[in-house]
Amino acid sequence: MYTPAEVVEETGFSLDTLRYYEKIGLLERIERNAAGQRRFSEEDVGWLGMIRCLRDTGMPIAMLLRFAELVRGGDRTIPDRIRLLEEHDRQVQAQIANLTERQDYIHRKISYYRSVL
């Protein structure tokens, strides 16, 4: 069991963000101690790692919510999860391709600037 502060440390999400994610249903109702304070399970932290990965690759919250529902839906949703991740993977691939192309333009611009110095 992890305290909120530990999870903040571990995942890099702010405490407010963790609460927000719980509020919108991205995290399932987190366990509480007697005083009502959150205690995150190993599994919660793992799921937050997945969220971190998908958010950092630009997946919108709305799609994460769909993914979360699939995960809650049990093993029979695994084909759908694969489809969702593959779709996202294509997005990521496109982002990388786009960045690489644009970077080329930037490099050419820098070269040009160097050439006129």
Place this chain on the structure above:
Amino acid sequence: MYTPAEVVEETGFSLDTLRYYEKIGLLERIERNAAGQRRFSEEDVGWLGMIRCLRDTGMPIAMLLRFAELVRGGDRTIPDRIRLLEEHDRQVQAQIANLTERQDYIHRKISYYRSVL
């Protein structure tokens, strides 16, 4: 000289975005015809291409404004422009590296899901 509609077509920015960019000073006061309608020069369109590139690689508007000021500052600002673009290039590189790493995680997740089917 390009009409607003032509520039929209050419650059992919919406008309509202073009007006917004002019308002905040990212585009210098665009020329007008007798009726007060914008007529964009070749140079404006070229500059919009640069903006497209930098925006699409995640440069915030605030940094674009700094870059725009340098461009207006004339040739003596070229070393500063190079520095700014190099800094941005590092950001882009970091984004690509990050995406590539995260993509790996996604691939492993997909493989895992496939393995339990």
Place this chain on the structure above:
DNA sequence: CGTTGACCTGGAGTGCGCTCCAGGTGAAAG
């Protein structure tokens, strides 16, 4: 036991980057 500090809730506020709207003027096609 007291004090400090982590944590709680509901709800308002923020920053970014547009996007939309109302109400109007001039351009351009038939």
Place this chain on the structure above:
DNA sequence: CTTTCACCTGGAGCGCACTCCAGGTCAACG
């Protein structure tokens, strides 16, 4: 000439993803 359409302005509104705040409750350390 008329009608339609592109364009104009200033300003309000929006969507996303948080982030902050007030006002409070418990925990944990010395």
